[in-house]
Each structure stands twice: as C-alpha cells, then as structure tokens.
Amino acid sequence: MTRDPDMTGRPGNRPGRGPDGIDLDRVWAGVAAEVWRRRPGPAERLAGRLLRSPGLARALLTTPSLLLGWVLATMAVLLAGVVVTLSTGTPWVALIAPPLAAAGIAYAYGPGIDPAWELSQSTAVSDRMVLLVRALAVFGLNAILGLVASAASGAVAAVTFGWLVPMTAVCALALAAATVSRSANVGVLAGLAGWLIIVLGDRVAAGQLTAAVTSTVLILPYLAIAAGCVVIAMYATRTPRGAS
Amino acid sequence: MNVEISELTRRFGRTEAVAGVDLRAGAGVFGLLGPNGAGKTSLLRMMATVLPPSSGTLRLLDRDPGSYGPRREIRRRLGYLPQNLGYYPGFTVAEFIEYFALLKDMPTGQVPRAVATAIEHVGLGGKARAKLRTLSGGMLRRVGIAQAIVNQPELLLLDEPTAGLDPEQRVAFRALLREFGQRGTVIVSTHLVEDVAAACSEVTLMNAGKIVFHGTPDDLIAQGEGHGVGDAPLERGYSAVLAAARP
Numbered sequence: 001m002t003r004d005p006d007m008t009g010r011p012g013n014r015p016g017r018g019p020d021g022i023d024l025d026r027v028w029a030g031v032a033a034e035v036w037r038r039r040p041g042p043a044e045r046l047a048g049r050l051l052r053s054p055g056l057a058r059a060l061l062t063t064p065s066l067l068l069g070w071v072l073a074t075m076a077v078l079l080a081g082v083v084v085t086l087s088t089g090t091p092w093v094a095l096i097a098p099p100l101a102a103a104g105i106a107y108a109y110g111p112g113i114d115p116a117w118e119l120s121q122s123t124a125v126s127d128r129m130v131l132l133v134r135a136l137a138v139f140g141l142n143a144i145l146g147l148v149a150s151a152a153s154g155a156v157a158a159v160t161f162g163w164l165v166p167m168t169a170v171c172a173l174a175l176a177a178a179t180v181s182r183s184a185n186v187g188v189l190a191g192l193a194g195w196l197i198i199v200l201g202d203r204v205a206a207g208q209l210t211a212a213v214t215s216t217v218l219i220l221p222y223l224a225i226a227a228g229c230v231v232i233a234m235y236a237t238r239t240p241r242g243a244s
Numbered sequence: 245m246n247v248e249i250s251e252l253t254r255r256f257g258r259t260e261a262v263a264g265v266d267l268r269a270g271a272g273v274f275g276l277l278g279p280n281g282a283g284k285t286s287l288l289r290m291m292a293t294v295l296p297p298s299s300g301t302l303r304l305l306d307r308d309p310g311s312y313g314p315r316r317e318i319r320r321r322l323g324y325l326p327q328n329l330g331y332y333p334g335f336t337v338a339e340f341i342e343y344f345a346l347l348k349d350m351p352t353g354q355v356p357r358a359v360a361t362a363i364e365h366v367g368l369g370g371k372a373r374a375k376l377r378t379l380s381g382g383m384l385r386r387v388g389i390a391q392a393i394v395n396q397p398e399l400l401l402l403d404e405p406t407a408g409l410d411p412e413q414r415v416a417f418r419a420l421l422r423e424f425g426q427r428g429t430v431i432v433s434t435h436l437v438e439d440v441a442a443a444c445s446e447v448t449l450m451n452a453g454k455i456v457f458h459g460t461p462d463d464l465i466a467q468g469e470g471h472g473v474g475d476a477p478l479e480r481g482y483s484a485v486l487a488a489a490r491p
Contacts, residue, residue: 029364033356036338036363036372055346062335062343115330116344119391121294123347124319126312 051133055125060133094163095199101167102174102191105135106184131233135175139168169222170195172229179233194225245270245306246399246429247291252300253453254286261286263453264300273425275440275461276433277482278450284433285327285403287450291431292324292401305399320349323397327404327433329388333377337368337387340376344391362394365420367413381408389417398428405432406439418443437478449485456489 040048040057048057085092114120121127173194178187247269254262262283276284289295290302293309305321307314331340341362345355363372366386371379376387385408392400406414414436421443424430434440440447441461449457449464457464461478468480471487 025364029357029360032360032364032369032372036360037356038336038339038342053349054352055349058343058346062332062339115332117330118289118294118326118328119324119330119344120347122292122319122322122324123344124316124349125347126316 053125053129055123056129056133059120059125059130060137091163094166097163098167098170099192099195101139102170102195103188105171106174106178106187106191131175131179135171139164139171165219165222166195166198169225169229170198172226172233176229176232246304247431248301248303249291250301252287252290252302253298254283254290254295255298260453262290262297265450265453265455267448267455267458269429269431269446271425271427271429272445273421273430273432273443275444275447276431276450277435277437277440277447279486281452282450283453284450286453288401288403288431288433289326291399292322292326293319294324294326316349318399320395321398322348323392323395323400325388325392325402325405329384331376331384331387333375335376336373337363337376337379337390338372340387341391341394345394348395350395358394358396362390365393366390367416382410382413385409386413389420393420393424397424400424400428400430402430403433404435406434406436414439415442437476437482441476441478449482451486451489454489457485 040054041061044057044061047060048054051057051060084090120130170191174187174191176187177190178184181187245268247267249265249267252262252265252267253260265283265287276288278284286295290297291304293304293315296310302309304318307318309315309318335343338359342355342359345358346352350358360372363369366389368383368386368390371383376384379387385405389402389405392402406417409417418439421430421432425443425445432439432444444461447457447459447461447464448455457467464481464485465477466481468474468477468482468484471480471484473483474480
C-alpha cells in the first residue's frame with residue numbers, strides 16, 4: 001500500500017522513490033522504527049531472559065500487575081507491620097501479608113481490571129502464563145519485603161517460611177475466585193474471608209491468634225489448598241476442546 | 245481454506261447467539277452484515293479464539309484451535325480488532341502496538357520495523373509518541389487497526405473497524421482491506437453496507453444467530469430488486485433478505 005500519512009486515500013507526502021531508485025518508504029520505516037521503539041530497561045531485559053519471552057516480560061512490567069500505587073501500598077503496609085511487630089513481639093507482618101498479596105493477585109488479572117483483556121485473549125502468549133507470571137511477581141516482591149522485614153526482627157527463616165506458605169494458599173484462593181467469577185473484588189473477598197477463617201477460627205478461643213502462621217501442622221493443608229486453587233484457575237482459563 | 249466452520253453454535257445461558265453456522269473462507273475480503281444481536285460479534289470472537297464454541301467444528305488456518313499448540317500458532321498469524329478496543333491510557337501509540345506485537349510472539353528483531361510500518365499504514369506517524377489518552381475516537385480506532393495488522397496476519401478479523409473514522413479515512417481503510425485480502429482472509433463485521441460494497445468480494449448476512457444469505461455483493465443487490473427498502477441498491481438487498489428471513 002502506498003504510504004498514506006493522513007489515511008485520506010491520497011498518495012502520501014513522502015515520495016515512494018528517491019534519487020537512484022532508493023525506496024524512501026523503506027528507509028523511513030527503518031528510521032521510524034529506531035525513533036519510536038521502546039527500549040526495555042534492565043528489569044525488563046532481565047525478566048525477558050528469565051522468562052524466555054519478551055512478550056511476557058513486557059506484560060509483567062508494563063501492565064496493571066505492577067502499578068506503582070500498588071507497590072507503594074504494599075511497602076507501606078508491610079513497613080507498618082514491621083514496626084508493629086518489633087514493638088509488640090507479635091508477627092504482624094506474617095498475619096497481614098497474605099490477604100494483602102491476595103488482593104494484589106486478584107487485581108492483577110481479569111476483564112474488569114485489564115482494559116485490553118479481550119485483545120490479550122487473542123494473542124499467542126497465553127493469558128494463563130501472564131496470570132501465573134504476575135502471581136509470581138506478587139510473591140517475589142512480597143518475599144523480598146518479607147525477608148527484609150524478618151531480618152530486622154532476627155528470625156529470618158521461621159517468619160518468612162511461616163509467612164510465604166500460608167500466603168501461597170490465600171493468594172491461590174483469591175486467584176481462583178477472581179478467575180472463576182471474573183471479578184477481582186470477589187477474589188479479594190474470597191482471599192480475605194479465607195484468611196480470616198484460618199486466623200480467627202478455633203485458635204481465638206485458645207488465645208493463639210498467630211498460630212495460623214507459626215504452626216507447622218498447617219503447612220500441608222496450605223499447600224493442598226494452593227494446589228487445588230491453581231488447578232481451578234487453570235481450568236477456568238482454558239479453551240475447551242469442544243471447539244472441534 | 246483459512247476458515248472452515250460447520251454447525252457452529254454459541255449459547256449464553258438460554259440465549260443462542262450463534263445457531264448452527266456453516267462458513268468457509270479462503271483469501272479475500274468477507275463482509276459480515278446483520279442487525280444488532282444477529283450474532284456477528286460472537287461469531288467473530290469464536291474465530292478470534294477468544295470465545296469457545298458451545299458445539300460444532302471450527303478450523304482456522306488449517307488448524308484446530310481447541311488444542312494449545314495449534315491455537316498458539318493460529319494466534320501468531322491472527323489479527324483481531326474487537327468491537328470495544330480496550331487500551332492502556334498511559335501507553336503511547338508505538339508502545340501499545342509494540343506490546344501486542346510482542347504478545348503475538350513476533351521475533352523481537354522484527355518488531356520495531358513492523359510497528360513503524362503498521363503506524364504508517366494507518367496514518368498515525370505524527371502521533372506515534374502520543375499517549376493513547378490524548379487521542380480522538382477515530383484515532384484510537386486506527387491504533388486498534390494498526391495492532392491488528394502489525395504481524396501481517398493471514399487471518400484478519402475486524403469488528404466494526406470503521407466506527408469513528410471519517411469518510412476520507414474510510415476510503416483509505418478500504419484500500420488497506422483489499423491489500424490484506426490479496427494475501428489472506430479478512431472478515432469484517434460492519435453495519436455500513438457501503439464498506440461492504442466497496443471492499444468485499446463476498447458478503448454474509450446474519451440474523452438471529454443464523455446465516456440467511458451468502459454470496460457476492462452483486463448477488464445481494466439482486467435480492468433487493470423490486471423488494472427492498474433503502475437508498476442504495478445494497479441496502480435494498482439487505483432489507484429484502486432480512487424481511488424474508490423474519491417470521
């Protein structure tokens with residue numbers, strides 16, 4: 001098609017051929033490509049290498065999953081949690097982080113949150129991969145913040161382990177609920193409700209509010225819940241084979 | 245054949261949006277016409293692999309979109325403009341098109357030139373670095389068209405592509421349709437019969453989830469001779485076929 005800068009149907013302002021038969025359209029496309037291209041930053045280049053997909057790396061770093069506001073909110077709440085934990089001796093970071101991460105996960109994916117969701121559904125990079133990579137990003141960020149916070153309290157391994165495992169379960173629950181219902185709010189509510197039930201269950205009666213993150217007996221149930229919810233999320237985002 | 249559809253249905257609860265459609269399409273530009281609620285968008289979304297069919301057979305680019313590997317290959321070769329283009333307001337025109345080029349799995353080295361070519365194709369060179377939130381509705385539509393064509397698709401699906409375009413832009417857009425129709429299949433869902441008359445080699449008319457007419461624009465015009473209502477010959481054919489199809 002002849003270049004048509006104004007999409008008016010008229011021949012473009014730039015001639016298609018220059019002196020000596022040079023294809024000016026082709027030259028211009030090369031110049032424009034260099035001028036307009038978005039050069040990925042170090043984080044995107046690293047993500048692209050780790051994920052072996054520039055598309056996934058771009059999806060991870062430039063779409064709603066890692067909005068600055070959400071990252072700042074996470075840091076603010078976790079920092080507040082650290083301060084309270086250190087001053088009271090109760091692992092508030094471990095108690096607060098799972099529902100917070102669940103909200104992050106639920107809001108990181110879905111038709112109501114991602115404006116270009118329908119377009120993304122028709123692209124080769126699987127929406128499930130985008131979803132799981134974004135989930136990983138939430139865990140990764142919270143794990144880093146958790147390590148920093150727990151290092152300050154002097155109980156790195158126990159707190160981080162006791163925090164990440166239940167967080168995995170709660171986030172998977174939120175992810176499954178948000179994916180099945182196609183509503184991020186439903187995902188957040190499911191995550192919060194699940195965590196409240198765990199924390200406030202019969203432990204309250206025994207005065208063990210923090211047992212949900214300190215009892216090793218709960219590790220296997222947490223992992224089972226997480227695995228089940230991931231399966232639900234994967235199932236809900238599949239394309240059925242009934243298509244053919 | 246790039247599109248082979250047999251007895252395809254799609255139900256939403258009790259509503260049957262697409263009710264047993266058969267369609268085959270090779271290279272060329274195909275117009276999909278019909279009133280609101282006829283099932284055009286649902287059919288297009290199934291062809292875009294966004295919506296799974298309830299039943300029936302669907303093959304795209306000689307592949308089965310029901311399996312992961314073939315579906316991914318189809319999506320690499322697919323261009324899709326949805327009826328409602330969702331976009332990230334903070335992205336520039338070039339960033340948005342580049343983002344979807346990457347999600348379409350285009351080789352990274354080819355992306356910048358493909359993006360520049362697509363932007364020039366839709367005449368947005370002067371706006372390449374403008375944020376999407378600053379663009380008019382017609383310009384956003386052109387951005388949507390650019391992302392659909394950035395990977396030089398073999399199957400191009402466009403839902404109401406000329407909505408918001410001014411008459412001059414529509415003329416240029418029809419030329420673009422013809423260009424892509426020479427090397428692949430272009431399916432255009434539209435309400436504007438003049439777009440069909442000017443650009444399409446075949447036209448399919450849907451009503452209540454079924455195909456009620458399939459033929460050339462001239463065939464549709466012939467249906468309206470002495471029967472239809474409308475200002476243009478194709479409009480008369482359109483209204484005559486719909487009148488005959490309604491109980």
